[in-house]
Amino acid sequence: MMTPRLQVIADNVLKNESMADIGTDHGYLPVYLMEQGFIPRAVAADINEKPLRKAEQLVARSGYEKQIETRLGSGLSVLSPGEAGTIVMAGMGGYLIRDLLTESPEVAASAKRLVLQPMNNAFIVRHFLEDNGFLIINEDLAKEERRVYEIIVAEKGxxxxxxxxDYLIGYEAKRRKHPLLPELIDRKLELENKIIEHTKNKQTEMAREQYQKSTAIAAALMEVKNGCKMQ
Ligand SMILES: C[S@@+](CC[C@H](N)C(=O)[O-])C[C@H]1O[C@@H](n2cnc3c(N)ncnc32)[C@H](O)[C@@H]1O
Structure with a gap:
């Protein structure tokens, strides 16, 4: 079942190119992309057997067993360089996405496009992309139930x-006009305010630094949020 988040991810996958869905779980994304005729073939991979079995069952029901190969393994280790035009990593933490890309630099660099949807710590993903020869070509937001998700699309550059x-809420200035941006900012503000509350009376240098950093970030987020309201 395609959700708004998966739909935004699907919309950013390159057409007529193979794709790999790393951490596929249910396998909805590759099956949808095949059914729509958007891609010629896919790899649906997961580190855990149980989710991979779910994906296998869906692939079998869809009739695309020849085009969608399921693979058990961690991150990009299941791929050879150049095998996937688009690599999707969605629904994992930002640090895990960063680590999996770091562990397989050749495979990561060989993809024409990365579509990344970190569940948290998106700033780590943006830092990784900047430091490793990637250019963010698009950023989008999607809302499911009460949560706003960040989708980061990058190519070599x-x-x-x-x-x-910009690390925190998005690299592209145009993203700042996204209708879901105020909600994303609210969530990030909530997190920063928790840190502020937690560190405000602590005397260690680390806590003081963190307090100052979070206070500055919260102020900057408020500024963007107020700017959004005025548009
Ligand atoms: C929350 S699900 C996300 C499923 C799907 N990508 C989505 O966005 O709806 C995360 C999946 O990532 C898988 N996973 C976690 N660590 C992984 C790793 N190192 N390599 C591959 N898959 C991993 C989990 O087993 C799980 O099925």
């Missing part, structure tokens, strides 16, 4: 992210 806020 160079970029220089100018300020901390």
């Amino acid at each position: 160079e970029m220089s992210i100018e300020n901390d806020l």
Whole structure:
């Protein structure tokens, strides 16, 4: 079943190119892309057997067993360089996505496009992309139930992210006009305010630094949020 989040991810997958869905779980994405005729073949991979079995069953029901190969394994280790035009990594933490890309640099660099949807710590993913020769070509947001998700689309290239806020809420200036941006900012503000509350009376240097950093981030987020309201 395609959800709004998976739909945004699907919309950013390159047409007529093979794709790999790393951490596929249910396998909805590759099956949908095949059914729509958007891709010629796919690899649906997962580190855990149980989710991979779910994907296998869905692939079998869809009749695309020849075109969608399921593979058991961690991250990009299941792929050879150049095998996937688009690599999708969705529904995992930002640190895990960063680590899996770092562990298989040749495979990551050989993809024409990465579509990444970190569940948290998206700033780590943006730092990784900037430091490893990727250019963010699109960023989008999707809402499911009460949660807003960040989708980051990157290709090989160079970029220089100018300020901390761009790591936190998105590299592209146009993203700042996204209708879901105020909700994303609210969520990030909530997290920063928790840190502020937690560190405000602590005396260690680390806590003081964190307090100052989070206070500055919260102020910057408020500024963007107020700017969004005025548009
Ligand atoms: C929350 S599900 C996301 C499923 C799907 N990608 C989506 O966005 O709806 C995360 C999946 O990632 C898988 N996973 C976790 N660590 C992984 C790794 N190192 N390599 C491959 N898959 C992994 C889990 O087994 C799980 O099925």
